[in-house]
Amino acid sequence: MAKYVYLFKEGNASMRELLGGKGANLAEMTNIGLPVPQGFTVSTEACTRYYEDNQKIGDDILEQINTALAETEKICGKKFGDLENPFLVSVRSGARASMPGMMDTILNLGLNDVAVQGLANQTGNVRFAYDSYRRFIQMFSDVVMEIKKSYFEGALDEVKKAKGAKFDTDLTADDLKEVVSKFKAIYLREKGEEFPQEPKVQLLEAIKAVFRSWDNPRAIYYRRMNDIPGNWGTAVNVQSMVFGNMGDDSGTGVAFTRNPSTGEKKLYGEFLMNAQGEDVVAGIRTPQPISALEATQPTVYNEFVKIAQTLENHYHDMQDMEFTIEHGKLFMLQTRNGKRTAGAALKIAVDLVDEGALTPEQAVLKVEPKQLDTLLHPNFDPSALKKASPIAKGLPASPGAATGKMYFTADDAANAGRAGIAVVLVREETTPEDIEGMDLSKGILTARGGMTSHAAVVARGMGRPAVVGCGELHINETTKTLTVGDKVFHEGDAISIDGATGNVYGEMLPTVEAAVSGDFARLMDWADKVRTLKVRTNADTPRDTKQAVAFGAEGIGLCRTEHMFFEADRIAAVREMILADTVEQREVALAKILPMQQGDFEEMYKALEGRPMTIRYLDPPLHEFLPQKNMTEEIAALATQLNTTSEKIIEKIDALHEFNPMMGHRGCRLAVTYPEIARMQTRAVIQAALKVKKECGYDIVPEIMIPLVCEIKELAFVKKLVVETAEKVFAEQGTKLEYHIGTMIEIPRAAVTADEIAKEAEFFSFGTNDLTQMTFGFSRDDAGKFLGSYYEAKIFESDPFAKLDQDGVGKLVKMAAKLGRETRPEIKLGICGEHGGDPSTIEFCHNVGLNYVSCSPFRVPIARLAAAHAAIKAKKN
Numbered sequence: 009m010a011k012y013v014y015l016f017k018e019g020n021a022s023m024r025e026l027l028g029g030k031g032a033n034l035a036e037m038t039n040i041g042l043p044v045p046q047g048f049t050v051s052t053e054a055c056t057r058y059y060e061d062n063q064k065i066g067d068d069i070l071e072q073i074n075t076a077l078a079e080t081e082k083i084c085g086k087k088f089g090d091l092e093n094p095f096l097v098s099v100r101s102g103a104r105a106s107m108p109g110m111m112d113t114i115l116n117l118g119l120n121d122v123a124v125q126g127l128a129n130q131t132g133n134v135r136f137a138y139d140s141y142r143r144f145i146q147m148f149s150d151v152v153m154e155i156k157k158s159y160f161e162g163a164l165d166e167v168k169k170a171k172g173a174k175f176d177t178d179l180t181a182d183d184l185k186e187v188v189s190k191f192k193a194i195y196l197r198e199k200g201e202e203f204p205q206e207p208k209v210q211l212l213e214a215i216k217a218v219f220r221s222w223d224n225p226r227a228i229y230y231r232r233m234n235d236i237p238g239n240w241g242t243a244v245n246v247q248s249m250v251f252g253n254m255g256d257d258s259g260t261g262v263a264f265t266r267n268p269s270t271g272e273k274k275l276y277g278e279f280l281m282n283a284q285g286e287d288v289v290a291g292i293r294t295p296q297p298i299s300a301l302e303a304t305q306p307t308v309y310n311e312f313v314k315i316a317q318t319l320e321n322h323y324h325d326m327q328d329m330e331f332t333i334e335h336g337k338l339f340m341l342q343t344r345n346g347k348r349t350a351g352a353a354l355k356i357a358v359d360l361v362d363e364g365a366l367t368p369e370q371a372v373l374k375v376e377p378k379q380l381d382t383l384l385h386p387n388f389d390p391s392a393l394k395k396a397s398p399i400a401k402g403l404p405a406s407p408g409a410a411t412g413k414m415y416f417t418a419d420d421a422a423n424a425g426r427a428g429i430a431v432v433l434v435r436e437e438t439t440p441e442d443i444e445g446m447d448l449s450k451g452i453l454t455a456r457g458g459m460t461s462h463a464a465v466v467a468r469g470m471g472r473p474a475v476v477g478c479g480e481l482h483i484n485e486t487t488k489t490l491t492v493g494d495k496v497f498h499e500g501d502a503i504s505i506d507g508a509t510g511n512v513y514g515e516m517l518p519t520v521e522a523a524v525s526g527d528f529a530r531l532m533d534w535a536d537k538v539r540t541l542k543v544r545t546n547a548d549t550p551r552d553t554k555q556a557v558a559f560g561a562e563g564i565g566l567c568r569t570e571h572m573f574f575e576a577d578r579i580a581a582v583r584e585m586i587l588a589d590t591v592e593q594r595e596v597a598l599a600k601i602l603p604m605q606q607g608d609f610e611e612m613y614k615a616l617e618g619r620p621m622t623i624r625y626l627d628p629p630l631h632e633f634l635p636q637k638n639m640t641e642e643i644a645a646l647a648t649q650l651n652t653t654s655e656k657i658i659e660k661i662d663a664l665h666e667f668n669p670m671m672g673h674r675g676c677r678l679a680v681t682y683p684e685i686a687r688m689q690t691r692a693v694i695q696a697a698l699k700v701k702k703e704c705g706y707d708i709v710p711e712i713m714i715p716l717v718c719e720i721k722e723l724a725f726v727k728k729l730v731v732e733t734a735e736k737v738f739a740e741q742g743t744k745l746e747y748h749i750g751t752m753i754e755i756p757r758a759a760v761t762a763d764e765i766a767k768e769a770e771f772f773s774f775g776t777n778d779l780t781q782m783t784f785g786f787s788r789d790d791a792g793k794f795l796g797s798y799y800e801a802k803i804f805e806s807d808p809f810a811k812l813d814q815d816g817v818g819k820l821v822k823m824a825a826k827l828g829r830e831t832r833p834e835i836k837l838g839i840c841g842e843h844g845g846d847p848s849t850i851e852f853c854h855n856v857g858l859n860y861v862s863c864s865p866f867r868v869p870i871a872r873l874a875a876a877h878a879a880i881k882a883k884k885n
């Protein structure tokens with residue numbers, strides 16, 4: 009028979025998947041002889057069975073629970089519902105990965121009308137017994153039976169008022185008896201039945217409630233944020249109660265072996281005498297620092313310090329512990345690797361290596377890649393953040409804190425930014441033309457768009473905090489107002505956004521600069537030594553390039569050349585090219601663009617100091633470069649400038665209009681219809697490379713990347729243009745250089761025919777933004793609008809545009825990599841979609857054997873660390 013229930017003495021730390029983190033650690037502490045109140049763990053497999061069996065606990069599991077219960081009663085020498093020595097338990101969740109505060113807990117279970125007297129007899133403290141009983145009734149009713157907490161709080165207040173009691177502690181034993189009968193009456197009124205007196209019934213209901221809490225909305229949300237799969241389930245720990253509220257020689261507290269906020273090596277924590285854990289959390293009484301325990305309970309304190317050290321040595325990591333003192337005796341209720349800030353994580357990891365407790369590789373695994381984000385951007389002052397309440401919540405598209413005055417157009421934002429005002433750009437959604445306004449803003453907030461929307465991608469690239477797709481916002485760009493609920497904000501009003509949480513605040517919040525200490529560099533150095541996957545960056549300006557190189561980028565994996573077309577001083581020439589009627593006219597306009605584009609590439613090659621760069625040819629549909637039809641003034645100005653009429657321009661705008669521009673005339677299709685664009689770009693790349701090579705001596709090997717290819721002949725067509733032009737330049741200059749031509753794999757057909765495509769392509773870069781869009785058939789700019797319902801309905805656990813869908817899109821990537829290598833064994837493979845900066849995707853890329861990932865500059869350190877994690881994990885398996 010399968011085993012679903014384990015006594016603490018039957019488990020150990022390696023059984024985390026089965027017993028959950030808490031259960032495995034309780035077992036481990038039991039094994040190493042620490043004072044742990046005994047009990048048993050109902051496994052995570054029992055939780056998954058519970059869901060498979062239509063939310064029922066199977067008879068076999070029930071039987072095992074009863075056996076374990078009987079065994080635990082024996083170990084503890086107590087009995088459920090006993091008048092002499094009643095057995096009381098706590099029932100707590102405990103998943104494989106820690107999910108603090110997300111699921112349910114029930115304390116004092118086992119109390120009923122008899123056991124409460126037993127507890128009073130045993131302790132000689134009637135008041136304590138009834139206080140515990142009323143707490144249990146309330147907790148059970150709220151957590152297990154979903155009866156409103158406020159009913160109980162109201163009843164308690166009534167009794168307090170009637171008795172003239174200010175605090176709960178002013179109530180006498182008799183008062184509390186009255187509270188208990190009132191609570192039981194509420195239960196009867198709400199449930200139509202008496203409060204359950206049979207402890208086994210209480211226990212079973214409580215276990216089911218903990219299983220159910222695995223699927224409460226906040227747990228689901230937490231899992232999505234932290235990449236925790238929904239099918240893991242939670243274990244349930246049933247543990248004999250010890251009481252911290254038995255008088256002045258009892259107490260309860262929490263402590264960390266090191267400071268979780270700074271990493272300092274010093275016991276850090278707090279405790280409260282004569283209290284239960286919930287009193288510490290409720291914040292009614294102020295706990296004392298752990299060091300104060302030394303004066304009042306020196307023996308307990310010394311024992312605790314010793315245990316804390318034993319646990320840290322045992323786990324080779326900073327521990328977060330819960331303890332209770334019952335009549336001067338110390339009990340350990342929990343230990344786990346403590347959550348910590350990014351700065352503390354780095355310090356602790358590096359210190360543990362210096363102390364000889366960890367090897368550098370083990371230390372690398374102790375720091376979560378995603379956590380580094382907070383070290384790279386300014387953040388809100390945590391105390392100010394605690395006091396503030398958000399007015400709305402959107403998608404956390406680009407981390408960091410931004411605070412300033414709101415502006416509703418990119419031009420207004422740019423003007424204010426130039427005038428030294430801290431600006432938050434608030435837009436319905438951004439367009440490529442907003443780039444300057446975005447750049448001059450401290451942060452970007454949009455009402456529409458998903459994690460790969462223009463605003464999100466560009467903001468991440470710039471390292472600018474951004475919250476996108478915040479549907480609660482009503483933005484009126486004409487009246488320059490932002491409405492949320494019944495609040496209306498105007499241009500210049502204060503606003504703050506938190507790009508790490510998606511929270512939006514209608515006020516200025518103070519920020520603090522993030523400090524990057526020497527520990528950061530040491531840890532990254534260890535990470536670099538072990539990783540095999542290279543890390544490049546997506547950048548198209550020298551400034552972003554320098555930033556990325558400073559963060560350790562080993563080259564550029566994606567230079568999107570269209571961004572270079574939007575600059576104010578060249579958009580005119582680009583528009584002239586688009587509006588041209590003949591090839592000759594177009595070539596005249598392109599000749600104006602050529603020196604600018606060449607200049608850009610020269611700057612980029614210089615910023616890279618010899619590192620490689622993959623230059624992607626023009627990708628977006630041309631209409632993006634023209635004004636919108638309703639921008640009458642701009643159209644008139646353009647007409648004058650180009651010596652034509654507004655009508656002609658509107659005609660062209662109409663002609664370029666597409667119903668599905670994302671699947672329209674873009675990518676290499678532009679080069680097929682306008683070969684002269686590809687020719688101009690080739691000339692710019694080759695001439696820039698030759699020039700910088702000569703001037704600076706860098707060994708430059710241009711990598712030219714043709715986007716959105718779906719058919720080998722398409723690639724061959726564009727490749728021919730590139731080769732012919734390059735040869736022409738070589739002939740003109742009397743010198744040559746090596747260069748490579750490759751393609752993006754971003755259309756399913758390209759992935760499926762990758763063996764064919766590799767005949768022409770010297771490298772592949774997986775454009776997983778488009779590949780995800782086209783594999784799912786979800787518009788990358790609009791999916792955010794309905795993905796929320798997909799999470800709720802449990803169709804999806806995460807955003808496929810942020811975390812690669814390994815089963816579907818990933819299968820295409822794997823297949824294309826394999827097919828590509830069959831044709832061209834030395835083919836270079838990389839990824840440059842937004843997924844390139846996501847740790848779980850990076851692990852996938854490592855395992856598929858890609859050569860590099862490419863991500864926005866501010867994610868480069870994250871990618872380096874994630875690549876190291878992937879390499880270490882792969883070695884272990």
Ligand code: PEP
Nearest residue numbers: 754775776777778840841
């Ligand atoms: C992609 O599609 O993944 C990609 C990198 O290209 P873009 O985002 O520019 O379409």
Ligand code: MG
Nearest residue numbers: 754775777778
């Ligand atoms: Mg693309």
